[in-house]
Amino acid sequence: MKKITFLLLLISFTGFSQISDEEQLKAIYNQALTNSKCYSQLEYLSNTIGHRLSGSAGAEKAVLYTKQQMEQSGAFDKVYLQEVMVPKWVRGGKEEAYIKVQGKKIKVPVCALGGSIATSKNGVTAEVIEVQSFKELEQLGTEKIKGKIVFFNRPMNPSNIEAFHSYGSAGDQRRSGPKEASKFGAVGAIVRSLNFRLDDYPHTGATSYGDIPVEQRIPTAAISTNGAELLSKELKQNPKLTFYFKQSCYQEKDVLSYNVVGEIKGSVTPEKIIVVGGHLDSWDLADGSHDDGAGCVQSLEVVNIFKNLNYKPKNTIRVVMFMNEENGGRGGDKYQEQSLKNNENHIFAMESDSGGFSPRGFSIEADDSSFSKIAQWKSLFEPYLIHSFMKGHSGSDIQDLTSRRIVKAGLRPDSQRYFDYHHAGNDTFEAVNKRELELGAATMTSLIYLIDKYGI
Amino acid sequence: MKKITFLLLLISFTGFSQISDEEQLKAIYNQALTNSKCYSQLEYLSNTIGHRLSGSAGAEKAVLYTKQQMEQSGAFDKVYLQEVMVPKWVRGGKEEAYIKVQGKKIKVPVCALGGSIATSKNGVTAEVIEVQSFKELEQLGTEKIKGKIVFFNRPMNPSNIEAFHSYGSAGDQRRSGPKEASKFGAVGAIVRSLNFRLDDYPHTGATSYGDIPVEQRIPTAAISTNGAELLSKELKQNPKLTFYFKQSCYQEKDVLSYNVVGEIKGSVTPEKIIVVGGHLDSWDLADGSHDDGAGCVQSLEVVNIFKNLNYKPKNTIRVVMFMNEENGGRGGDKYQEQSLKNNENHIFAMESDSGGFSPRGFSIEADDSSFSKIAQWKSLFEPYLIHSFMKGHSGSDIQDLTSRRIVKAGLRPDSQRYFDYHHAGNDTFEAVNKRELELGAATMTSLIYLIDKYGI
Known part of the structure; x- marks a missing residue:
């Protein structure tokens, strides 16, 4: 027992913990680039299901598909649908x-x-x-x-x-x-x-x-x-x-649809929740591969990576496929409503809804002290060419999420090509690069790992 | 006169010079994004001329086109061709x-x-x-x-x-x-x-x-x-x-071809030369838009931006379209041979030959003190999301260039998509994004501006 105490002291004095974070991030990126599911999941969402405008058949299929993917992964303690009435607009x-x-x-x-x-x-x-x-x-x-x-x-x-x-x-x-x-x-x-x-x-x-x-x-x-x-x-x-x-x-008329939620119960402080998600609905002119199929499959990948690395989060991790970001935001509203109702304690929320391009960093909604804490981790991300930690908008589905003390972040990929595809007929699977998508997932996973480990 | 001396003293004490660099970089990026020629020049190289394998008709046309573009720009004091015998391999x-x-x-x-x-x-x-x-x-x-x-x-x-x-x-x-x-x-x-x-x-x-x-x-x-x-x-x-x-x-048999060279005589130390270039030849399966049409038109854009901003370089600036990088490297060799023969003093060389993607930074061949000097400018580049200043390979056409004391750099764009197109039938104009190409040109121009102004 004394030996263990000594070892723990040694660890804290020698900065072993820091080295371990470096190793963990390396393992996360390695998993994402060599053993991920997100690209093939995106292919299914885009090429088999197609567009997912709220209230459409595609949106319904996407709810079932992502729920099934969560269940089959074996990574979650609980997978469920959260009912939400959504507007149904039809192009004709x-x-x-x-x-x-x-x-x-x-x-x-x-x-x-x-x-x-x-x-x-x-x-x-x-x-x-x-x-x-x-x-x-x-x-x-x-x-x-x-x-x-x-x-x-x-x-x-x-x-x-x-x-x-x-x-x-x-x-x-x-x-x-x-x-x-x-x-x-x-x-x-x-x-x-x-x-x-x-x-x-x-x-x-x-x-x-x-x-x-x-x-x-x-x-x-x-x-x-x-x-x-x-x-x-x-x-x-x-x-x-x-x-x-x-x-x-x-x-x-409004129709019934769903947020899809997968939950891993935290091993130490299960009452503290970290949520990560994208929006499952898309516009109808193409497959919405960048907007926001990419963010959905990257959010699923976070948990896939944790599972492959046998990492057991201390806090509860919730992956949410939000419905109806594009023309109503009802999914985000519903999630927030339920959270308040259940008096939940969210400590961190992350959304990926800026395309599946090469990740550059995060835009972060936090007070100065929380922001500084996150910015301290910058050097851990440099080997992965992630340099940009800025205060700014997190994501449409989480922007109104309130909690006792919550930090929110959005993944910020390279933005130059985003509006070539945004809401247009060419936002298709071919426009997404596998490595860029995976690097984004690894970047999200890394920040969630650090926040889970150290808190905010 | 006294007033001017006082003003100069004031400038150096108040750090006005630093502010001015910030303004100058802002003007450079602004020019590149709103008033550049490089994208339309690339369109011509790619879609009108096509592939430019050494010894091909396309390579010959590209020599004439880029020479004419240099001449018509009115930015150069001298435009000339440098003869070089190149291998001619034909696919059949x-x-x-x-x-x-x-x-x-x-x-x-x-x-x-x-x-x-x-x-x-x-x-x-x-x-x-x-x-x-x-x-x-x-x-x-x-x-x-x-x-x-x-x-x-x-x-x-x-x-x-x-x-x-x-x-x-x-x-x-x-x-x-x-x-x-x-x-x-x-x-x-x-x-x-x-x-x-x-x-x-x-x-x-x-x-x-x-x-x-x-x-x-x-x-x-x-x-x-x-x-x-x-x-x-x-x-x-x-x-x-x-x-x-x-x-x-x-x-x-080997055939006669050319490096295309445009030169602006330095206003203060014309004997000191800064060279910037890309390679004009390409493989023959497509148009070589990323490899290396992009690098060629970005190098031309450096001088276009200087001209539009009415910036007169202190040192001689040479833009070089190198021939035969892909299957011989004869253009680079010839440039070096002529430089030695003329006992030229190159202080800096930059090549863009990693594709026309979103720029991330530079890889730099320099001794520690020169590298540190360049790295000091990092903060000037941060508003443009340029963070990566690393020691590493500069470019094939300049790697053997020697001089009394020379620093060399390669533009480092995001590399994730590069090998989707490299040497393949899909390296076409459509694969290049206008803004990414322009941001690369601005990034090159900014570093050349700083080196021209402060030396190494």
Whole structure:
């Protein structure tokens, strides 16, 4: 017994514990790169199930598949579904659009924005007024806007280094553009896709009419960046051209869906919970492989790695596949509601919802002292080219999660390519690189390991 | 005059100079992301010119195009061609291969390795012996190898974080495998493509017969990773299966080609030279957009950015498009030869030849004091997510460049996807992301700016 005490003292004095963390991280990355399941799980989610828009058959299949994967892994003490009512928006038939100018019809790629109403069966045809901002909209006023289609065409700012900053500052056009345009009597809205590239993919995403009465809502579509450039160019030459678009999307009643939850009971302090997740729903134009199939399978991989390394977490680890991040956030809300109801004590939450690209670090919601503690671990991550520990947004599904004292983090992969695929028809399995996905999973696992071991 | 002296003193005491570097780097990145030419130049090199294997029509066109781009930019004081004789290897017709097993012929994708001889017109058909290493080859010996095709099938090690380490440790099979196999009487060699992914692209690259007499040389091809997996699986079931492959490649006489050089005379110490470049030649299976069209246009962009910012370098800046890196390295050798002949004083050399992916930092060849000086600038790069300053290999074309006291660096982009494309049919323009390419150019420009300003 004395010998053991001496050994423990020796360990704490010689920094053996630090060496051991280095070894553990090495083992974690090694597992991820040589023995992971996440890439084949993503292939199944993407290529066998396909898109997973809330309320769709794909979303339902994805719930069953990930629940089954959790159960079959043998890694969890408990796997269960958490009921949540979700909105069901349906795209309907393929959208059509063209620019009508000097007797010619020039087809352009569009897609309805999520939550939009349909056009009439004959579509909408109207003159177009191009704006860069809501301020410009206001300056133009009802007189110049009434009866027209408002075309929001402010590109994402290319000069930001972090692509999400550009998304943040251009996103108002998609989220609120149609609502704002309808206030001035517009008959439709067209929004430039939130994509740095010039290409032919329209990018969908949620728009909100806010408190605009139903009868005043206007149909609204995203146009590809190439389409937007063309429309803008044609408008300069022919301000009186007309634009036609047709879409048949509709909102159904809310339907029952689920968050999928897998839980490993903590071996020392089971009342303390660490949650890690991604969102299982996706947009419907492709398979949502980056957004957010990647985050789901990476979260599953965290537990797979722990199991392969025979690591028994001290705290309870919960893996959550959140439902309905894209057009409602109901899954995140439900998780939070249940957590409050059960008076749960979450100490840490992590979400991966920025794509399956090469990981660079974390953005962290924490007070200064918790942030400093996490930042102290930076050197452990350097061999894995993970350098970026910044304060910032964690993730949509966990942003409102409150607890006695909680730290939240989002995995931050390289962001440069994310908006090439985001909410578009090319967000497919082929766009995800196996190693990059695995490195992201290892990076998540490493931080969870350290937090589980040392607390916050 | 006194006022100016006071101002200069003030500047040096208040650290204004440091702030100015921050502003300058910000301006450099901003230029690269909003006003660069490199992406459209790459599009021309890739989609209009195409592959640029040494001695090919494409290589010749690329020499003229980049020379013209340098001249038209108005940024250089002098643009010239540096004559260099290069080897000319020609692939000939499309290669064919199949596994013949139990009466079936299963086609597999192969391509001749660069420098390989052809098979006879009827191809080679022989039994296959699979090996993982040269040691295994030696243990098997002539008795078991003679008359067979040796199949080198050691995969790239997935557990390395830095993909180039795995390339380094698996590359012996391609570079020297055929030579080693021929010593034991093999009639051909098949090498697993140096690619982490399982896909259908065979990856070419140079092989060397070394001092093996011409009559003992054996034809040698790369097989796609999927093909290699299949062949290995079939071999386990049917060790007596045969493999057929046919290729008609040949070596012509050396031909005249060129390095393309653009020079800005230094405003303060013109005798000190900073060189930045990439290699203009590529393999012939695709456009060589990552390898190394990207490095070429990024090097051109360095000077474009300086011009747009009206920055006059103190030292002479030379942009070099090196010829023949892939299968001879003659351009690099010639540049070094001329530099020695002219008794030139190179203080810094940088090459970008690791793909046009998101930049992470530099690998640097320098003594400790020079390395420390460069590493002091790390914090200036952090806003651009450039964190990695490591000692290591600079670039093939500059590795032998000697001078009185020279520091050399290679741009290190994210390496995870590089070997998906390297030397393969999918190394095309579409595989390069505009922002990632531009960020790489800005990162190169920033380090060159700092070295130009402060010396080493």
